Amino acid sequence: MIKREGEYRVDRRREMRGGNGEVKIEHFWEAGSEMLAPNRMFARLTLNPGCSIGFHRHEGEEEVFVIVKGTAEADDNGAAVRLQPGDTILTGNGAGHSIKCVGTEPLEMIAVISSYPASN
Helix, strand or coil: CCCCCCCCEEEEEECHHHCCCEEEEEECCCECCCECCCEEEEEEEEECCCCEEEEEECCCEEEEEEEEECCEEEEECCEEEEECCCCEEEEECCCEEEEEECCCCCEEEEEEEEECCCCC
C-alpha cells in the first residue's frame, strides 16, 4: 500500500498536552484500520517557533521522536536537552517528556507511539 504526500489525514491540535500554540499532525497510517501493528500513532508533527507539546508520561507504551528539521528543546524525564535534525528521543516505561520549537524555522519530526506487548 502506498500513500503520497498530500494524502495524509491532518489534525491541528491547540495547546496539545498543555503546551503552547498549535501542532500540525499528518497521520501517515491510521492505527487499527490501516496498520495492524500495536502502534497508536505514526505521523509527522510540525510545530512553529514558540509552539510546544506539554509534559506528559507514557504508561504501557513508548514514543519515539525523530527530528527532521528545526531545533527543539525537550524535557527528557526531567533533563533539559536540545535536539537537532537527526537526533531521536525515546520515552516510555512511565517516563515523561515535553518538546518545544526553539529555532527560527518550524520544527518537523516523525512520531511513533507503540504499545508494549500484552504479557502472558
